[in-house]
Amino acid sequence: MTPNSLNFSGGPGALPEAILLQTRQAIAALPETGLSVLGMSHRSDWFNAILHEAESNLRHLLGISDDYAVVFLQGGSSLQFAMIPMNFAAAASAPPEYVNAGYWSAKASAEAARVCPTQIAWDGRASGYRQLPDLRALDVARSSAYLHYVSNETVEGLQFPVFEEALDVPLVADMSSDFLSKPVRPDMYSMIYAHAQKNLGPAGVTVAIIDRSLLERIPDGLPSILDFRTHISHRSNYNTPPVFAIYVLTLITRWLRFDIGGLSAMQDINERKSRCLYDALDSLDDCVTVHADRRWRSQMNVAFTFGDTRLDEAFLVAAREQGIAGLEGHRSLGGLRASLYNAVTPQAVETLARALMAFADERV
Amino acid sequence: MTPNSLNFSGGPGALPEAILLQTRQAIAALPETGLSVLGMSHRSDWFNAILHEAESNLRHLLGISDDYAVVFLQGGSSLQFAMIPMNFAAAASAPPEYVNAGYWSAKASAEAARVCPTQIAWDGRASGYRQLPDLRALDVARSSAYLHYVSNETVEGLQFPVFEEALDVPLVADMSSDFLSKPVRPDMYSMIYAHAQKNLGPAGVTVAIIDRSLLERIPDGLPSILDFRTHISHRSNYNTPPVFAIYVLTLITRWLRFDIGGLSAMQDINERKSRCLYDALDSLDDCVTVHADRRWRSQMNVAFTFGDTRLDEAFLVAAREQGIAGLEGHRSLGGLRASLYNAVTPQAVETLARALMAFADERV
Structure with missing residues (x-):
C-alpha cells in the first residue's frame, strides 16, 4: 500500500x-x-x-x-x-x-x-x-x-x-x-x-x-x-x-x-470498513474506550483512546512506523481518531485493525 | 514554447x-x-x-x-x-x-x-x-x-x-x-x-x-x-x-x-513585456485601438480592438492556430485582451506581438 x-x-x-x-x-x-x-x-x-x-x-x-x-x-x-x-x-x-x-x-x-x-x-x-x-x-x-x-x-x-x-x-x-x-x-x-x-x-x-x-x-x-x-x-x-x-x-x-457504482455501493464498502475497526476495538474493550455510545457510533470517524495519554502516543508512534498517518484525535477531545472517508480502502482499515491488535497484545 | x-x-x-x-x-x-x-x-x-x-x-x-x-x-x-x-x-x-x-x-x-x-x-x-x-x-x-x-x-x-x-x-x-x-x-x-x-x-x-x-x-x-x-x-x-x-x-x-530575485526584478520583466506589446499596438494605430488613455495604460492587462467584431474574432482564430490562448475581452467590454501576469514570459509576449503584426499585415 x-x-x-x-x-x-x-x-x-x-x-x-x-x-x-x-x-x-x-x-x-x-x-x-x-x-x-x-x-x-x-x-x-x-x-x-x-x-x-x-x-x-x-x-x-x-x-x-x-x-x-x-x-x-x-x-x-x-x-x-x-x-x-x-x-x-x-x-x-x-x-x-x-x-x-x-x-x-x-x-x-x-x-x-x-x-x-x-x-x-x-x-x-x-x-x-x-x-x-x-x-x-x-x-x-x-x-x-x-x-x-x-x-x-x-x-x-x-x-x-x-x-x-x-x-x-x-x-x-x-x-x-x-x-x-x-x-x-x-x-x-x-x-x-x-x-x-x-x-x-x-x-x-x-x-x-x-x-x-x-x-x-x-x-x-x-x-x-x-x-x-x-x-x-x-x-x-x-x-x-x-x-x-x-x-x-x-x-x-x-x-x-x-x-x-453509486452511493449504495459506497455504503456497503463503508459499512464493511467501520465494522472491521469497531470489531477490533470491541475485542480490546478491556483496554480501549470508544467515545460514542454504541447506538450512535459514526461510520466515518472513530474516536477512541487507550485511556492513557502515554499509550495513545505510543500507538501513534507504532502506527507511524507502519506508514499509518493522521490518527491524532481532535485538539478539543484528545485521544485517537481514525477517519474512514470514502477514499480509505477496506485493506487500509484491516491494516489499522491489525496494528491495533498487535499493539494491545505487546504493550498493554 | x-x-x-x-x-x-x-x-x-x-x-x-x-x-x-x-x-x-x-x-x-x-x-x-x-x-x-x-x-x-x-x-x-x-x-x-x-x-x-x-x-x-x-x-x-x-x-x-x-x-x-x-x-x-x-x-x-x-x-x-x-x-x-x-x-x-x-x-x-x-x-x-x-x-x-x-x-x-x-x-x-x-x-x-x-x-x-x-x-x-x-x-x-x-x-x-x-x-x-x-x-x-x-x-x-x-x-x-x-x-x-x-x-x-x-x-x-x-x-x-x-x-x-x-x-x-x-x-x-x-x-x-x-x-x-x-x-x-x-x-x-x-x-x-x-x-x-x-x-x-x-x-x-x-x-x-x-x-x-x-x-x-x-x-x-x-x-x-x-x-x-x-x-x-x-x-x-x-x-x-x-x-x-x-x-x-x-x-x-x-x-x-x-x-x-524580488519585485524590482519582476517589475523590470513586466515593463519589458508591456512595452513590447504596446509598441506593436502603437505601430498598428491605424487599425487597432487601445482602450485606455496612454497615461493610464496597465502593464498587466492590455484591452484593445481592431474596431470590428469580425476582425477581432478572426484574430482570435489566427492566434489560437499558433497556440495563443485566452485573448477574449471581458464579457462587459468585448474586444480583445492580453493579460501579462508574472508567469507570462517576455518570449510569449514577443510571439503575441509578432502574431498581431502578421495578422494586421495580411488581413487588415
Whole structure:
C-alpha cells in the first residue's frame, strides 16, 4: 500500500489514488484543452462543462429533484453557519432551533446566535457528547425558521441515522463529514450543505442543496455574495470560483457514479470498513474506550483512546512506523481518531485493525 | 514554447512551468511528508510551516512591517467588497468613499452600498473608463472611514501609478490584478487585498494586509468568519483554509523571492513585456485601438480592438492556430485582451506581438 492509502486524517482527507493520478495529469495539461487546469478561466466552455457535470453527478448520485438548487460556494461550513441564519431566519415568526450534539453543531449554533435569536432544541454537552437525540421527538415550534443539525460529528465520532420521515419544520443539515458516504433523501430536507475536504475533494469548496421554495424567505439587502440567490442565478459562477477544487470534486463524483457504482455501493464498502475497526476495538474493550455510545457510533470517524495519554502516543508512534498517518484525535477531545472517508480502502482499515491488535497484545 | 506558456487569460492566469512541475509532484507526494498535498491536514506541522513561509515571503517581498497583519482568506475580492465596510465603516463619523474607475471598482462600491452609506469620490463611467484620477486631488472628507480604489482595472486595462505619498484618510486598495507585479509601499495603505488567481496562484485564496491600528474600529457582534480579527488571531487557520491554493501561493512567493530575485526584478520583466506589446499596438494605430488613455495604460492587462467584431474574432482564430490562448475581452467590454501576469514570459509576449503584426499585415 502507498503512504497516501494509509492516511486516516480527519480532513482534509485522503483522495483515491486514481484521482490523484488524473489530477497530476490535469496540472500539466487537461486532455480536453491542452492547458493546465490551474490556468483555466472560470468563464471558459471547459469550466462551464465541469460545473454542469459536477451538478449533474450530484443530482444523479443523491436523487436531487429540480425543486432543489445545487450550488458550489467558498468559505466552508463556517461561512454557512452565518449565511444560513442571515438568509432564512428573518422571515419566520419563531427563531431557528439548533441541535447541539457535538463540537461542530455547538459551533454552528453559537455562530447563528451572533446573527439572530436562536433556540437550542437539544444539548448533549452535559453528557459529554456521547449520545444523539431522536429528531422527531424534539419539541420544536412549527413556526421555527428551521431546525439545524450536523449529521455526523467528526470530533466525537457520532452519526445520526438516515432520515426517512419529513418533519413539519424546515430541516437544515450540515453533512460535511458524511456527505456521499451513503444514500440520503434530499426531499426530507430544506437544505443540505457539505464542505469538500472529507469525501468530496480538496478544501476550498462547499456544496449547498437548497429547496427553491425557501428562497422566498431571503431578506433583500444582504451583501450579494452572502445571498444564496446570487450564487443560484449565476450558476455558481458569480465571482471566480475555486476552479481546481471544483474540478477535483467533479472527478470524485464521476468516480462514485461510474467506478464505485453509486452511493449504495459506497455504503456497503463503508459499512464493511467501520465494522472491521469497531470489531477490533470491541475485542480490546478491556483496554480501549470508544467515545460514542454504541447506538450512535459514526461510520466515518472513530474516536477512541487507550485511556492513557502515554499509550495513545505510543500507538501513534507504532502506527507511524507502519506508514499509518493522521490518527491524532481532535485538539478539543484528545485521544485517537481514525477517519474512514470514502477514499480509505477496506485493506487500509484491516491494516489499522491489525496494528491495533498487535499493539494491545505487546504493550498493554 | 508549451501551450501553458502562451496562455494570456485574464484569470485564473498562467503559472510558471517550474511551479506546475513542483505542484504535480506534490499531488503524488510532498517531499517533506511523503503524502499528497491534497490529503494534508490543515492542523499538521507541515501546513503551519507553509503558512509561516507564505507570510514571511510576502513580508520580505513587499517590506511589510509588524504593524500590519497578513492573513489568507476565502471568497475572493467579492467577499472583501462586503467585509471591508462591515468591519471598518461603523466606527467612522463619515461614510467610506469609493473611486469608481472601472468595472471592478464600481462593483466594489455597489456592494459596499448594500452594507452602509457610501460616497463616490470619483466616477469615470461617463468617459467610458479610459482615464484615472489623481487620488491626492480628490475631495475626500478627512473623517471618512476610508478611501477605496482598485489599483489595476483588468477589464479596461487601466492602472494607477505606485503610491508614494500617504493620504490623510485610510487608504484601502484592491490590488488583485497587479499584486506582486512590482514593488509597492504597504505603509501608504491601511489595507491591501488581493485574490490569488492572477499573480499569486490558483483561485480560492485571498491575501489581506491590514494595519493593526484599524482593528479597533471593528464593531462587536459580526459573524466570526466575517470579522478580520478572527482570521488574524487564528493565524489564517480558523476554519479549514484552502490548503492547496495556499501551498501553490507559497511556491509562487518562493519563486519570486529566490528565482526572480524580488519585485524590482519582476517589475523590470513586466515593463519589458508591456512595452513590447504596446509598441506593436502603437505601430498598428491605424487599425487597432487601445482602450485606455496612454497615461493610464496597465502593464498587466492590455484591452484593445481592431474596431470590428469580425476582425477581432478572426484574430482570435489566427492566434489560437499558433497556440495563443485566452485573448477574449471581458464579457462587459468585448474586444480583445492580453493579460501579462508574472508567469507570462517576455518570449510569449514577443510571439503575441509578432502574431498581431502578421495578422494586421495580411488581413487588415
